[in-house]
Amino acid sequence: MEIRECKRCLLLESGDKNNHETVVAYINKIKPEEKCDEEMYKKRLEICKNCDNLISGTCVKCGCYVEFRAAFKNKKCPDSKMRKW
Ligand code: SF4
Numbered sequence: 001m002e003i004r005e006c007k008r009c010l011l012l013e014s015g016d017k018n019n020h021e022t023v024v025a026y027i028n029k030i031k032p033e034e035k036c037d038e039e040m041y042k043k044r045l046e047i048c049k050n051c052d053n054l055i056s057g058t059c060v061k062c063g064c065y066v067e068f069r070a071a072f073k074n075k076k077c078p079d080s081k082m083r084k085w
Contacts, residue, residue: 004056008049010067011057019057019065027071036073044070044085047077051084 003015011020027035036044048054048066059066062078069075070085077084 006056008054009056010045011065014056016057023065023068026068030071034072036071041070047084053079
């Protein structure tokens, strides 16, 4: 699959398999006490997928891959004017 700029797409949906694998490896290294639960994680990613700030898995507000940022219990959506999670 070719990598393309994809509005409101997570990494895999944009075809970026390599970065997706890297992000999954990093997520697997997060300490259990710092990780958000599966339900919250899915909810956050659904919100991101409906946000105009998501481009090819990256939040333009912070430059993070949302799949990584959302995995931390204590992280917040970086949009300070309209925080969505
Ligand atoms: S601004 Fe918030 S909701 Fe939108 S993509 Fe970034 S982290 Fe997700």
